[in-house]
Each structure stands twice: as C-alpha cells, then as structure tokens.
Amino acid sequence: xxxxxxxxxxxxxxxxxxxxxxxxxxxxxxxxxxxxxxxxxxxxxxxxxxxxxxxxxxxxxxxxxxxxxxxxxxxxxxxxxxxxxxxxxxxxxxxxxxxxxxxxxxxxxxxxxxxxxxxxxxxxxxxxxxxxxxxxxxxxxxxxxxxxxxxxxxxxxxxxxxxxxxxxxxxxxxxxxxxxxxxxxxxxxxxxxxxxxxxxxxxxxxxxxxxxxxxxxxxxxxxxxxxxxxxxxxxxxxxxxxxxxxxxxxxxxxxxxxxxxxxxxxxxxxxxxxxxxxxxxxxxxxxxxxxxxxxxxxxxxxxxxxxxxxxxxxxxxxxxxxxxxxxxxxxxxxxxxxxxxxxxxxxxxxxxxxxxxxxxxxxxxxxxxxxxxxxxxxxxxxxxxxxxxxxxxxxxxxxxxxxxxxxxxxxxxxxxxxxxxxxxxxxxxxxxxxxxxxxxxxxxxxxxxxxxxxxxxxxxxxxxxxxxxxxxxxxxxxxxxxxxxxxxxxxxxxxxxxxxxxxxxxxxxxxxxxxxxxxxxxxxxxxxxxxxxxxxxxxxxxxxxxxxxxxxxxxxxxxxxxxxxxxxxxxxxxxxxxxxxxxxxxxxxxxxxxxxxxxxxxxxxxxxxxxxxxxxxxxxxxxxxxxxxxxxxxxxxxxxxxxxxxxxxxxxxxxxxxxxxxxxxxxxxxxxxxxxxxxxxxxxxxxxxxxxxxxxxxxxxxxxxxxxxxxxxxxxxxxxxxxxxxxxxxxxxxxxxxxxxxxxxxxxxxxxxxxxxxxxxxxxxxxxxxxxxxxxxxxxxxxxxxxxxxxxxxxxxxxxxxxxxxxxxxxxxxxxxxxxxxxxxxxxxxxxxxxxxxxxxxxxxxxxxxxxxxxxxxxxxxxxx
Amino acid sequence: xxxxxxxxxxxxxxxxxxxxxxxxxxxxxxxxxxxxxxxxxxxxxxxxxxxxxxxxxxxxxxxxxxxxxxxxxxxxxxxxxxxxxxxxxxxxxxxxxxxxxxxxxxxxxx
Numbered sequence: 001x002x003x004x005x006x007x008x009x010x011x012x013x014x015x016x017x018x019x020x021x022x023x024x025x026x027x028x029x030x031x032x033x034x035x036x037x038x039x040x041x042x043x044x045x046x047x048x049x050x051x052x053x054x055x056x057x058x059x060x061x062x063x064x065x066x067x068x069x070x071x072x073x074x075x076x077x078x079x080x081x082x083x084x085x086x087x088x089x090x091x092x093x094x095x096x097x098x099x100x101x102x103x104x105x106x107x108x109x110x111x112x113x114x115x116x117x118x119x120x121x122x123x124x125x126x127x128x129x130x131x132x133x134x135x136x137x138x139x140x141x142x143x144x145x146x147x148x149x150x151x152x153x154x155x156x157x158x159x160x161x162x163x164x165x166x167x168x169x170x171x172x173x174x175x176x177x178x179x180x181x182x183x184x185x186x187x188x189x190x191x192x193x194x195x196x197x198x199x200x201x202x203x204x205x206x207x208x209x210x211x212x213x214x215x216x217x218x219x220x221x222x223x224x225x226x227x228x229x230x231x232x233x234x235x236x237x238x239x240x241x242x243x244x245x246x247x248x249x250x251x252x253x254x255x256x257x258x259x260x261x262x263x264x265x266x267x268x269x270x271x272x273x274x275x276x277x278x279x280x281x282x283x284x285x286x287x288x289x290x291x292x293x294x295x296x297x298x299x300x301x302x303x304x305x306x307x308x309x310x311x312x313x314x315x316x317x318x319x320x321x322x323x324x325x326x327x328x329x330x331x332x333x334x335x336x337x338x339x340x341x342x343x344x345x346x347x348x349x350x351x352x353x354x355x356x357x358x359x360x361x362x363x364x365x366x367x368x369x370x371x372x373x374x375x376x377x378x379x380x381x382x383x384x385x386x387x388x389x390x391x392x393x394x395x396x397x398x399x400x401x402x403x404x405x406x407x408x409x410x411x412x413x414x415x416x417x418x419x420x421x422x423x424x425x426x427x428x429x430x431x432x433x434x435x436x437x438x439x440x441x442x443x444x445x446x447x448x449x450x451x452x453x454x455x456x457x458x459x460x461x462x463x464x465x466x467x468x469x470x471x472x473x474x475x476x477x478x479x480x481x482x483x484x485x486x487x488x489x490x491x492x493x494x495x496x497x498x499x500x501x502x503x504x505x506x507x508x509x510x511x512x513x514x515x516x517x518x519x520x521x522x523x524x525x526x527x528x529x530x531x532x533x534x535x536x537x538x539x540x541x542x543x544x545x546x547x548x549x550x551x552x553x554x555x556x557x558x559x560x561x562x563x564x565x566x567x568x569x570x571x572x573x574x575x576x577x578x579x580x581x582x583x584x585x586x587x588x589x590x591x592x593x594x595x596x597x598x599x600x601x602x603x604x605x606x607x608x609x610x611x612x613x614x615x616x617x618x619x620x621x622x623x624x625x626x627x628x629x630x631x632x633x634x635x636x637x638x639x640x641x642x643x644x645x646x647x648x649x650x651x652x653x654x655x656x657x658x659x660x661x662x663x664x665x666x667x668x669x670x671x672x673x674x675x676x677x678x679x680x681x682x683x684x685x686x687x688x689x690x691x692x693x694x695x696x697x698x699x700x701x702x703x704x705x706x707x708x709x710x711x712x713x714x715x716x717x718x719x720x721x722x723x724x725x726x727x728x729x730x731x732x733x734x735x736x737x738x739x740x741x742x743x744x745x746x747x748x749x750x751x752x753x754x755x756x757x758x759x760x761x762x763x764x765x766x767x768x769x770x771x772x773x774x775x776x777x778x779x780x781x782x783x784x785x786x787x788x789x790x791x792x793x794x795x796x797x798x799x800x801x802x803x804x805x806x807x808x809x810x811x812x813x814x815x816x817x818x819x820x821x822x823x824x825x826x827x828x829x830x831x832x833x834x835x836x837x838x839x840x841x842x843x844x845x846x847x848x849x850x851x852x853x854x855x856x857x858x859x860x861x862x863x864x865x
Numbered sequence: 866x867x868x869x870x871x872x873x874x875x876x877x878x879x880x881x882x883x884x885x886x887x888x889x890x891x892x893x894x895x896x897x898x899x900x901x902x903x904x905x906x907x908x909x910x911x912x913x914x915x916x917x918x919x920x921x922x923x924x925x926x927x928x929x930x931x932x933x934x935x936x937x938x939x940x941x942x943x944x945x946x947x948x949x950x951x952x953x954x955x956x957x958x959x960x961x962x963x964x965x966x967x968x969x970x971x972x973x974x975x
Contacts, residue, residue, distance in 0.1 A: 023890070025936070025938050027908060027912070029935050029936040031895075059912075059917070060912070
C-alpha cells in the first residue's frame with residue numbers, strides 16, 4: 001500500500017465510528033483502484049487522501065457514540081489513587097512540587113488580577129466606543145508635544161459647529177479646596193470637579209437621585225457622591241437640600257440636585273462633587289481664551305461617524321478661533337485607550353501604562369514557567385524510580401496512551417493541590433498586594449466564571465508541567481527496564497541543565513533589577529534638594545487668611561514659634577505654573593523654552609533655606625519695589641544668557657519684573673528629573689500657600705499648636721490643615737518605592753521557586769550518588785573535595801545563567817534608567833553584587849545537604865548492596 | 866404525503882438506491898451520479914446522505930460480500946423500504962401535478 005493510502009486509512013480510523021469504517025474504507029479503496037487505472041498511482045493516492053479528509057465532517061463525526069467505557073473510568077480512579085500514594089511516599093519531593101507551583105501560580109494570579117483591573121478602566125460606559133477625549137498638539141522646544149488639556153471654549157464650539165458631535169462637555173478638577181457647610185458639619189474638600197449639564201448623559205455614572213438630563217438646569221446646584229452626601233448630611237436624605245460652599249471669604253448656598261452612586265474604582269474620573277461651570281462663569285465671566293488649555297474636553301460622536309475624518313475637520317479649530325495666532329492642533333483620542341495607551345512621543349502614540357502591564361504579564365507567565373520547570377526536572381530526574389512500575393504496567397497490557405494519561409493525572413493532581421493552596425494564598429495576600437499597587441483588587445469567589453477559568457488554568461498548568469515527563473516516562477522499553485539496565489541520561493541531563501539555566505536566568509534578571517532600582521532610589525533620595533526641608537510646614541490660604549495675611553504674619557513672627565513666613569503660589573514641593581512666554585533682553589523670538597513660575601512675597605531664603613548666589617533675597621520692608629522683583633535660578637540665568645543678571649528686566653503677562661538675585665537650583669517638582677529653569681516672582685503674583693519655618697529651638701508640637709491658635713484667630717470658619725514639607729517631599733518617591741517593592745517581591749518569589757527546584761534536584765543527585773561518595777571517601781577523598789565536587793555540579797548552570805542573562809538584564813535596566821534625567825550608571829559592581837547574592841542563596845540552599853553527604857560515614861552507604 | 870421532506874440530493878440518492886437494487890452502495894451510487902448526470906460529487910456527501918436516509922427509515926442496509934478491488938472490505942448494500950418507495954412515488958406525483966399547471970409553452974413565434 002502506498003504512503004497516501006496508509007495515511008488516508010489511518011486518518012479515517014482516528015475519527016470514524018467503528019461500525020462505518022469498513023464500508024467507507026472499501027469505497028475509498030475501490031475509488032483508488034479506479035483512479036489508479038485512469039491516472040497513475042500517486043495521483044490516485046493523493047485523491048484517496050483528499051477523499052478521506054472530506055469524510056471529516058459533522059455528518060460522520062456525530063455518528064460516533066461517545067462511550068467512555070467503565071474500564072477507563074476505573075483506570076482514572078486508579079491513576080489518582082496511585083498518584084496520591086506516590087505523593088505520600090515522597091513527601092519532601094511532593095512538597096517541593098506543590099509549594100513551587102503554588103508560589104508560581106499565586107504570583108501569576110495576583111499579577112493577572114492587576115492586569116485585568118487595569119484593562120477594565122473606563123470600559124463600563126455604555127457608549128464607550130463613541131466617547132473621546134480631546135488632545136492638543138504643538139511643537140515646543142523643537143519637539144512635537146501632546147497633552148490632554150484643551151481650552152474651555154472647545155466643547156461649546158464643537159457642539160455648535162460640527163454635526164457629527166452628539167455631545168461635548170468640559171471637565172476640570174482644579175483641586176481647589178472648598179468648605180462645605182451643612183448645619184454644624186464643616187468639611188474642606190478639594191476632590192471635586194466642574195463640568196457641564198450633559199456629563200451624566202455622556203458617561204454611565206448612575207444617579208441614585210435626580211434626573212441625569214436635568215441636574216444642572218439650575219447653575220446653583222451641586223451633585224454629590226453617595227458617600228460624600230452621607231458625610232455631610234448623615235442619614236438624612238440629601239436630595240434637594242441646601243449645602244453652603246465657601247471659598248476665601250465668599251459663600252454660596254447650593255441645591256443638591258443629584259446624588260451619584262460612588263464611582264467604581266476602575267475609572268480615571270475622581271470626584272466627590274460636581275459643580276456646573278455655569279455657576280462659576282456667572283460670577284467670574286466665561287473663559288473664552290483659546291490660548292489657555294485649562295480643562296479636559298470629552299466628545300461623544302454620533303453613531304457611524306468616522307474618527308479620522310472628524311479629526312481632520314477639527315485639527316485647525318484653534319487656529320481658526322485664536323486671536324493670538326495659536327497654532328495648537330486638536331485631535332480626539334478614544335476614552336477606552338486613555339488608561340493604557342496615553343503616552344505620546346513626538347506626536348505619535350508610544351505606549352503608556354500598557355508597557356508596565358506587558359512586563360507584568362511576562363513576569364506572571366515566567367513565574368509559572370519557572371515552577372513548571374521544577375516539576376519537569378524533578379520528574380525526569382526521578383525517572384529511574386518509576387521505571388519498574390512503567391515496565392510492569394506495560395507488560396500487563398497498558399498501552400502508551402494510558403500511561404501518558406496516568407502521568408498527566410499525577411501532574412494535574414499536583415497542580416490542583418497547588419491551585420487550592422494558591423487561591424488561599426491569593427485570598428490572604430490580596431489586601432496587601434492591593435495597597436502595594438494602589439488598586440482595589442478583589443477576588444470574586446462567587447463568580448462561576450472565575451472558578452471555571454481557575455480550574456482550566458490549573459489543569460492547563462498540570463498538563464504543561466506533566467506533559468513532557470509523561471511522554472518521557474511512558475517511552476521506556478519494558479524489557480530493558482525490567483532487566484534492570486540503567487537509563488541513558490545523556491540528553492535528559494542536558495535538557496535539565498538548560499531548564500535550570502533558564503530558571504536562574506529569570507532570577508538573575510529580577511535580582512539585577514532589584515539591585516539597580518534600589519541603587520537608583522538611594523541615589524535620588526540622597527540628591528541635594530537645594531532647600532531645607534526640616535521644620536518647614538505649609539498650609540493653604542483658606543477663608544480669610546488672604547485678607548488678614550499681614551496681621552496673621554505679624555502675629556506669627558511675634559509668637560516666637562516661627563522663624564520666618566513666606567507666602568507662595570504653590571507648595572515648594574510642587575510646580576503649578578509654567579510658561580514659555582517670558583520675555584527678556586536678547587531672547588530669540590522663536591524660542592519656546594519652558595520656564596517654571598513660582599511666586600513668593602519675600603524671605604524665601606530665610607524660610608526655605610534657598611541659597612542666594614548673586615544679588616539678594618526679596619524684602620518688602622527694605623525695598624517696597626520688590627513686589628515686582630524676580631529671582632532666577634541658576635539654570636534660568638544661564639539659559640537667558642545674562643552675564644550679570646541683576647537689574648535685567650523680565651516681562652511676563654504685561655508686567656516688567658526686575659531681577660534682584662540668583663538662587664541655586666532647587667528641586668521644585670521631580671527629584672528624578674533635572675531642574676528646569678525657574679523664575680521666582682514677587683508680591684504682584686497670586687498666592688494660595690503659606691510656608692512657615694518653625695523655631696528649631698522649640699518642640700514642634702508646641703509651635704504647631706501656637707500657629708493653630710493664630711490661624712483660628714484670623715480665620716475662624718476654617719479648620720487648620722497643615723503639611724510637613726519633608727513628608728510631602730518623601731511622597732515623591734512613592735512610585736519608585738512601589739516599583740522596588742514589586743520587583744523585590746517577585747524577584748524573591750522567582751528565586752525561591754528556583755531554589756526549591758535546586759534543592760529537590762540536589763537532594764536527588766546526592767541520593768543517587770551516595771555509593772559513589774562512599775567509594776571516593778574510602779579511596780581517600782576528603783570531605784572538602786566531596787563538597788567541591790557536588791557543588792560545582794549544581795553551581796555550573798547558575799554561573800552559565802549569570803553569564804547569559806546579564807547582558808539582557810543590563811539592557812532592560814538601562815532602558816528603565818533612561819526615563820530619569822538624574823540617574824546612576826550601571827557599574828560592573830552591580831553585576832558582581834547580583835552574582836554574589838544569587839550564588840550565596842544557591843549555596844545556602846544546597847549547603848547543609850551537601851555537607852551532610854560529604855561528612856557521612858562511608859560504611860553506612862557501602863554496607864548494603 | 867408525510868411531514869418529512871427530501872432535499873434534491875437526498876431524492877437523487879434515494880432514487881438511485883431504488884434503481885440500482887442489489888448494487889446500491891456508496892461508491893457505486895457516486896459513480897452512477899458522476900457518469901449519468903455528469904455531475905461531480907463527493908463520496909463523503911453520498912455516504913452522509915445514505916446514513917441520513919437510513920435514519921429517516923426510507924432505506925435499510927445489510928453488509929454484502931467482499932471483493933478484491935475493495936481490499937477485502939465488505940460493501941454495505943442499501944435497499945429501499947416501502948416507506949421510501951411511497952415517498953418517492955408521492956414526490957413524483959406531486960411533480961407531475963405541478964407540471965400540469967404550467968401552460969403549454971410554444972416554441973414558435975420567435
């Protein structure tokens with residue numbers, strides 16, 4: 001019979017019901033004979049194969065009676081029984097397998113819960129596919145920059161002039177704090193936002209009370225979240241009640257026109273209350289400035305509108321309306337992509353959070369792979385022990401597929417045990433992990449899909465871990481194994497070493513990252529801030545403080561609790577304002593250098609300890625004209641190109657500021673980035689924060705309570721909320737610290753799993769070489785030599801892993817470091833450190849056993865044969 | 866007429882089972898369709914149709930003799946049941962009734 005005929009018949013047998021197979025075969029062969037006579041044999045063979053393939057159709061397949069014979073069920077029961085006996089007999093080996101897998105699965109589940117959460121952000125809006133956020137795009141500092149803020153006038157202009165726009169709303173959270181008063185309850189809240197009437201029809205934030213289309217019909221209305229309403233009104237129904245909202249001396253009664261259900265945790269909107277823009281604009285006038293990107297604009301397009309053509313239509317909208325010739329382009333970007341894909345580089349979408357999520361996904365898969373490798377290695381290493389069993393089973397009639405099934409059953413059992421353990425572990429560690437990644441993650445134990453997915457994954461892990469060992473173990477030739485001839489290990493040994501190298505490769509990469517992140521964090525934490533953080537506090541200028549500032553300051557200074565007081569526009573740890581529109585003598589008119597603005601009244605060097613390196617600090621008592629004075633930082637003085645900056649004139653928003661001094665660079669925003677040029681402007685500016693340097697000779701609490709009394713004296717309606725600058729500064733490291741903790745946790749997890757495997761392997765190796773060790777000792781080898789012999793074998797793959805994976809680790813950490821201006825360079829010592837850590841851990845893991853084996857009395861191992 | 870309806874291909878296969886009598890099995894029916902109707906047909910399609918007709922009770926089958934050209938495999942010979950024959954007859958009559966409704970076409974006068 002030809003090859004094709006064979007193939008065709010075998011294929012047919014694989015799926016065809018047995019009672020139909022004979023006649024179909026007959027027909028196929030008969031056709032073959034006819035074709036062979038008509039054409040030639042090979043063509044006839046091909047046609048036969050093709051005909052056979054065409055029998056693979058539902059009409060034939062469903063005629064298969066699915067009958068698992070009782071026998072098979074019985075055998076599966078037997079497999080599980082044997083599996084559990086094998087596990088109980090080798091307790092340490094089963095424990096290593098189960099714990100290793102459990103650790104890997106736990107890590108992976110945690111990571112995947114996190115990833116799933118990130119992917120669910122803002123995906124719950126009913127019309128999410130038609131909702132877009134407007135972005136701005138322009139060339140700044142020679143680079144095409146994109147940012148997701150737009151002018152306040154954009155939304156109304158889009159709504160009015162473009163037919164494909166269904167709804168457009170502005171949304172802005174200015175983070176300004178307001179005082180909410182209901183009866184005796186007073187709360188300062190800065191967690192609100194301004195928006196427009198259509199907000200609730202555009203987004204799916206369900207209202208508990210109120211009509212989503214009408215909540216902002218009256219401008220003097222406010223929508224509260226359920227929990228905020230409860231805080232204000234207690235158990236009373238807040239709907240249609242009045243709440244007084246106060247800001248710096250003014251207060252307005254507002255009607256609660258709606259209560260929105262507390263926002264889900266998977267949204268990038270954060271507000272406790274919403275106020276219509278109309279209310280603010282009725283008081284202050286509307287912001288019709290096309291140059292001022294101050295709000296977020298969301299647009300819902302009509303069904304069937306094309307984003308591309310719409311973006312082409314609106315790209316020039318700013319240019320059309322702007323009187324100042326603003327060339328900023330506007331484009332829409334899908335809301336559903338905002339969370340994960342919102343980083344633009346040079347005007348092109350270039351990733352975002354998704355990169356982190358990808359790394360986490362890879363990490364999760366790697367953890368499982370490392371754990372599976374343990375299983376594979378231990379099972380194949382111990383193959384000799386199972387070989388007799390395989391031989392007997394084969395001799396008594398088991399065929400290979402049932403043996404494979406048996407070993408898969410074993411690994412699935414191990415995986416199930418690990419799965420149960422890891423679900424418990426996830427349940428216990430989830431709250432901790434949630435705080436770590438700052439996400440509310442939850443394990444939905446009532447969800448049937450979750451259990452289905454978990455079960456499928458665990459079985460899949462079982463098959464992945466047990467698949468190769470099953471094929472290998474079931475391949476033994478019964479005659480050979482029963483005769484007692486040893487198994488040939490050559491290629492298996494190589495595979496095992498390769499897998500260990502892979503395992504430790506992951507571990508090397510992670511440990512290396514931990515070391516680098518740790519060093520980088522320390523490096524930045526030790527960076528010179530440029531100002532004195534100790535004994536420095538700040539508070540916001542709430543209520544009447546602005547009005548009574550002069551008297552308040554005098555009182556403070558007289559109290560003796562305070563060394564110096566300076567009011568500023570923002571906390572010294574945050575930059576709130578920047579511009580490229582400063583003018584100075586000799587400036588290139590084309591240049592768009594971004595300069596940070598910071599406003600002070602006076603005495604900044606005294607309050608915050610800034611170093612004046614030329615000229616003098618501002619002092620309104622001595623120099624009343626200092627209300628239009630300006631201090632430059634070193635970088636600004638350099639960029640502006642002044643030889644002697646003192647008395648130069650700098651123009652901003654129509655005011656001429658005269659330079660009185662230069663200060664040493666200090667860190668205003670991120671300690672990870674380089675200090676930007678900065679202009680510190682005088683009393684003509686705007687102020688929201690008071691910085692107070694406490695008297696260092698007095699206990700801090702005493703000073704604080706003294707200040708608190710004075711604060712209440714001048715501003716009785718508002719609570720005294722203050723912040724320590726050093727704590728605020730330390731919060732800048734929160735992200736980096738989180739990264740460090742996550743990497744450390746998963747790095748330790750990876751290396752623990754790998755070491756568990758190493759422990760198992762070395763235990764087994766020592767066990768099987770016990771006679772060899774005995775003979776060596778009898779022949780005169782010292783215990784030290786034996787230790788050397790045993791540990792070189794274990795350490796070799798680890799050293800190979802270090803060599804192979806270090807370049808890749810270096811490359812990826814270098815990539816990570818590139819995102820910081822202020823960074824360490826990776827020195828060879830970091831490699832040495834990583835290597836030392838890993839080798840030490842590995843040595844400790846295998847140490848006690850190796851030493852024990854080397855010290856054992858050879859008589860014991862050689863006595864019996 | 867029974868509630869069961871037959872598709873065009875099913876009817877064709879059923880007719881051939883009736884016509885070929887002792888020689889009605891998969892390959893033969895396929896050959897017959899190919900040679901008489903000049904219509905390419907798939908062996909598996911014929912088999913599936915035969916099984917379906919058998920499920921409907923229109924034909925029955927028994928294993929026949931083995932021949933050399935079939936590599937020693939036996940044939941499954943299909944014979945039409947009386948239900949099948951009744952079905953065929955009913956269909957044929959329905960056709961003829963419908964034919965009679967068509968006005969006599971004249972090919973002249975072009």
